[in-house]
Amino acid sequence: MGEEPQSPQGPHRSPAIxxxxxxxxxxxxxxxxxxxxxxxxxxxxxxxxxFHALDGVNVRIDQGESVGLIGRNGSGKSTLLKCMARIxxxxxxxxxTSGRVATLLELGAGFQQDLSGRxxxxxxGSILGLSRKQIDAAFDAIVDFAGVRDFxxxxxxxxxxxxxxxxxxxxxxxxxxxxxxxxxVLSVGDVAFQERSLARMRSFKERGKTVVLVSHxxxxxxxxxxxxxxxxxxxxxxxxxxxxxxxxxxRLMRTRGRFTPAVATxxxxxxxxxxxxxxxxxxxxxxxxxxxxxxxxxxTLDVEVIAVDDLVGHGSLAVGVAxxxxxxxxxxxxxxxxxxxxxxxxxxxxxxxxxxxxxxxNVLTGTYLVDVLLGNAETDEVHEHRLSAxxxxxxxAQYEVGVxxxxxxxxxxxxxxxxxxxxxx
Amino acid sequence: xxxxxxxxxxxxxIAPAKLGELWESRELLTNLVGKELKLRYKSxxxxxxxxxxxxxxxxxxxxxxxxxxxxIPLGEGNFATFFLAGYLVWTFFSNSVNSSVGAIVGNGALVxxxxxxxxxxxxxxxxxxxxxxxxxxxATSPLFLYYRGFHPELLPAIxxxxxxxxxxxxxxxxxxxxxxxxxxxxxxLTQVLFLAWFYSTPVIYPLIFLSEGTARxxxxxxxxxPLTWYVEFFHQVLYGIPAIQGANPLPTxxxxxxxxxxxxxxxxxxxxxxTLFHRRAVSFAKEV
Numbered sequence: 001m002g003e004e005p006q007s008p009q010g011p012h013r014s015p016a017i018x019x020x021x022x023x024x025x026x027x028x029x030x031x032x033x034x035x036x037x038x039x040x041x042x043x044x045x046x047x048x049x050x051f052h053a054l055d056g057v058n059v060r061i062d063q064g065e066s067v068g069l070i071g072r073n074g075s076g077k078s079t080l081l082k083c084m085a086r087i088x089x090x091x092x093x094x095x096x097t098s099g100r101v102a103t104l105l106e107l108g109a110g111f112q113q114d115l116s117g118r119x120x121x122x123x124x125g126s127i128l129g130l131s132r133k134q135i136d137a138a139f140d141a142i143v144d145f146a147g148v149r150d151f152x153x154x155x156x157x158x159x160x161x162x163x164x165x166x167x168x169x170x171x172x173x174x175x176x177x178x179x180x181x182x183x184x185v186l187s188v189g190d191v192a193f194q195e196r197s198l199a200r201m202r203s204f205k206e207r208g209k210t211v212v213l214v215s216h217x218x219x220x221x222x223x224x225x226x227x228x229x230x231x232x233x234x235x236x237x238x239x240x241x242x243x244x245x246x247x248x249x250x251r252l253m254r255t256r257g258r259f260t261p262a263v264a265t266x267x268x269x270x271x272x273x274x275x276x277x278x279x280x281x282x283x284x285x286x287x288x289x290x291x292x293x294x295x296x297x298x299x300t301l302d303v304e305v306i307a308v309d310d311l312v313g314h315g316s317l318a319v320g321v322a323x324x325x326x327x328x329x330x331x332x333x334x335x336x337x338x339x340x341x342x343x344x345x346x347x348x349x350x351x352x353x354x355x356x357x358x359x360x361x362n363v364l365t366g367t368y369l370v371d372v373l374l375g376n377a378e379t380d381e382v383h384e385h386r387l388s389a390x391x392x393x394x395x396x397a398q399y400e401v402g403v404x405x406x407x408x409x410x411x412x413x414x415x416x417x418x419x420x421x422x423x424x425x
Numbered sequence: 426x427x428x429x430x431x432x433x434x435x436x437x438x439i440a441p442a443k444l445g446e447l448w449e450s451r452e453l454l455t456n457l458v459g460k461e462l463k464l465r466y467k468s469x470x471x472x473x474x475x476x477x478x479x480x481x482x483x484x485x486x487x488x489x490x491x492x493x494x495x496x497i498p499l500g501e502g503n504f505a506t507f508f509l510a511g512y513l514v515w516t517f518f519s520n521s522v523n524s525s526v527g528a529i530v531g532n533g534a535l536v537x538x539x540x541x542x543x544x545x546x547x548x549x550x551x552x553x554x555x556x557x558x559x560x561x562x563x564a565t566s567p568l569f570l571y572y573r574g575f576h577p578e579l580l581p582a583i584x585x586x587x588x589x590x591x592x593x594x595x596x597x598x599x600x601x602x603x604x605x606x607x608x609x610x611x612x613x614l615t616q617v618l619f620l621a622w623f624y625s626t627p628v629i630y631p632l633i634f635l636s637e638g639t640a641r642x643x644x645x646x647x648x649x650x651p652l653t654w655y656v657e658f659f660h661q662v663l664y665g666i667p668a669i670q671g672a673n674p675l676p677t678x679x680x681x682x683x684x685x686x687x688x689x690x691x692x693x694x695x696x697x698x699x700t701l702f703h704r705r706a707v708s709f710a711k712e713v
Contacts (some may be wrong), residue, residue, distance in 0.1 A: 089707035126453040
């Protein structure tokens with residue numbers, strides 16, 4: 001990976017993004033945030049460990065290419081995108097871009113709760129780099145796309161979470177850059193919403209713009225990108241055709257196998273404690289919890305979230321659950337309020353809120369562990385990550401093995417006759 | 426002076442590109458200033474009236490305490506307008522810096538997700554405070570007109586003085602905003618700092634008080650305080666020259682020394698504040 005990489009399309013096109021030997025190092029402080037008092041008091045620098053998020057990355061992306069960045073959590077793909085967007089500085093090496101760059105890392109970044117939809121369109125548009133004229137021109141399209149015409153003069157705080165995300169998306173897609181950098185944001189919302197966002201990105205691509213997409217959604221990468229880069233431990237481990245990249249990535253996931261929580265940072269596996277998970281109430285109506293739960297049973301999990309610090313105004317909280325089986329490398333199921341585009345306003349310090357998860361144990365016999373995660377939906381901070389918060393034993397059909405009850409029916413066509421099974425199994 | 430040359434050299438090297446970028450972000454800056462003003466006036470019943478009421482109420486309280494109880498001698502002058510002239514300057518400065526301290530940390534989510542020139546965050550706060558300053562000045566102008574007379578020839582001096590004051594304040598605000606990213610408890614510290622700063626600025630007492638007695642030992646300290654000079658500037662253009670006995674001369678064009686010191690401090694603060702801010706700004710997204 002030492003030489004400057006050539007794009008598969010050949011070297012004759014001019015590069016839109018050129019990343020040369022990029023290193024990015026994060027300092028993880030033992031106590032956050034470092035304080036002036038401590039510094040004067042103890043007369044020493046705060047202690048920290050270094051984390052190499054990017055370790056010598058070389059990437060060349062040509063104009064008109066659409067490239068997917070894939071990799072496991074903590075592989076450095078989002079960091080690379082932020083470096084391309086100039087949000088993060090290069091600690092070593094260079095990032096050069098040519099043309100106007102727009103970044104979609106979060107829908108509705110900078111929305112002001114107390115301002116109206118109309119005012120927020122102008123404010124958010126200018127944060128994303130649109131001029132007043134451009135917003136004027138796109139205003140009706142934005143309003144119709146988001147479907148908020150009747151609520152234009154209502155404060156955003158009264159918007160439903162769906163409206164909030166749609167408005168953020170509508171503004172974001174009307175930024176018309178030469179290079180579009182997208183991180184996961186478009187994976188929120190319902191299927192129709194995702195379809196619309198993909199269609200919009202495809203039209204970007206058709207107009208010869210450069211698109212870089214960070215996503216866990218391999219389907220989106222497959223349908224949008226003509227090239228994919230796999231990152232692992234801050235290095236480019238594969239760069240080329242999408243299908244090959246996905247095969248490579250899947251192999252990587254299998255070999256390195258252990259389930260890694262989606263947003264836990266290496267320095268902070270259990271969270272920063274700015275908010276905490278209070279009481280967890282698990283219930284399977286009609287069943288004694290001391291007994292194994294029958295496969296397909298409906299269950300509820302009530303999660304109490306208690307704010308420790310004042311997080312009001314720091315963006316939405318994200319509460320997530322993951323169901324895993326200790327013998328399997330990846331989780332059986334995982335979801336999060338933020339993935340379902342649910343806005344969870346942080347409560348004031350010491351106040352609490354409850355999030356209820358209703359689900360069905362459509363899994364086969366085995367012992368399952370439930371992890372509960374509390375974090376910030378917009379930054380990657382983890383407030384608390386409670387691993388193995390619950391242990392649930394599930395009893396499924398006797399002769400089926402694995403995770404998912406696929407309800408296989410068997411019929412045997414054997415001209416030589418069917419032997420009956422022994423009566424006692 | 427070597428460090429000064431170094432800072433200046435650095436500032437000159439980065440200024441053209443950075444100022445160009447700032448110019449391109451002028452609409453963002455305007456929108457952010459608009460946001461600040463709207464938020465402030467939307468959430469209060471009295472709205473813009475606060476711009477009028479706060480300085481007037483403060484003037485009332487301070488006048489009762491200092492002119493009536495403590496009998497600060499101003500000859501035939503008028504304590505209320507004397508206080509108000511300095512207090513408007515002080516309020517603008519302290520509100521700007523105190524709100525800017527948390528400008529980067531408080532907008533952490535935004536700083537981490539979108540690239541834009543970071544200086545628009547503190548600058549928008551300073552500019553919105555400048556709007557409040559102008560509104561408050563307008564609202565209290567009848568008092569000045571009644572007690573100190575109408576001096577239209579001084580309007581250019583008031584405007585230029587405000588430009589210098591905004592420049593100085595912007596520099597200090599950027600400095601505080603940048604330092605607070607690394608040291609979060611600066612926010613607490615500013616409270617105490619600003620209390621001491623208020624009393625070492627001639628707002629409730631005229632500078633001539635420090636020319637005799639034990640007080641004169643404190644004169645160098647007060648003169649070393651840059652804000653003293655901006656307050657003196659506005660005393661001269663809005664109030665006149667305070668005197669302990671007899672008539673207080675009416676508003677006048679500020680003397681050359683005041684002009685010069687204000688201009689120099691504005692340049693120093695802007696250069697130092699902007700240079701430090703710019704140097705730290707690249708890594709804000711990493712630290713907030």
